[in-house]
Amino acid sequence: MDEDWELYYWPGFPGRGEFVRLVFEEAGVKFRDMRDMVGVGGISRLVLEGELGGFPVLAPPVIKKGKFQMSQTPAICRYLGKEFGLYPENAEDEAHADQVNLTIHDYIAEGRLAFHGMNHTASYYTQKEETKPYIERFVKDRLPRFLKHFETLLVAKNGGKDFLFGDKLTYVDLALLHVLRATEAQFHEAWLEADYIPALKAFKDRLSARPRLAAYFESKRCLPFEGNSMT
Ligand SMILES: N[C@@H](CCC(=O)N[C@@H](CS)C(=O)NCC(=O)O)C(=O)O
Structure with a gap:
């Protein structure tokens, strides 16, 4: 069975996780935003303390699908961009x-x-x-x-x-x-x-x-900016 993508990032503010969300949203690819399921404690344990296991990651955001996982926002977006056809042609x-x-x-x-x-x-x-x-x-x-x-x-x-x-x-x-x-x-x-x-x-x-981005920005999934650090 094809598993869903998961995103691990801090709850409460958009932060670097937002770069990744915009790629999923524009591509129309469903993903599970794990902030809603595991909270701050879960992100700390799973990502910072390494309980996710698998390929080592240092800091959120992390994406995961089945046994594949990776971190580093610019690399994540590049990878997903290529997967979803949001990628340059030459x-x-x-x-x-x-x-x-x-x-x-x-x-x-x-x-x-x-x-x-x-x-x-x-x-x-x-x-x-x-x-x-x-x-x-x-x-x-x-x-x-x-x-x-x-x-x-x-x-x-x-x-x-x-x-x-x-x-x-x-x-x-x-x-x-x-x-x-x-x-x-x-x-x-x-x-x-x-x-x-x-x-x-x-x-x-x-x-x-x-259309997809506008719908996202109007949805409850899109959190307001916290007001410091452009996050
Ligand atoms: N260069 C990394 C930076 C990752 C990063 O600094 N993540 C922050 C949240 S935006 C964090 O929680 N860091 C925890 C840590 O570095 O220990 C990226 O772009 O993903």
């Missing part, structure tokens, strides 16, 4: 998709780090005051640098009217959509003031209106 685009996927993950990782300037494994709420300068610097320097780059990438193909790799939607478009939504939620003012990314803003609206 070797050069495939290589560039890797490049852009990893740049998107650099962006989210830097954004997260800014909220944890004193201790990157402790909660943001234990370092709210101390980390303010890191957040300010991120918003002033790094956020616009990344967003301008994403705009340039998008416009480079068909003037930005389609997707990152022309007229075919890939897993990288979904990753970009997620970080744009996260940026808008977390840095609302900076997002509104960013008049240098018209194609990106239109891209975000266009992708969000795709």
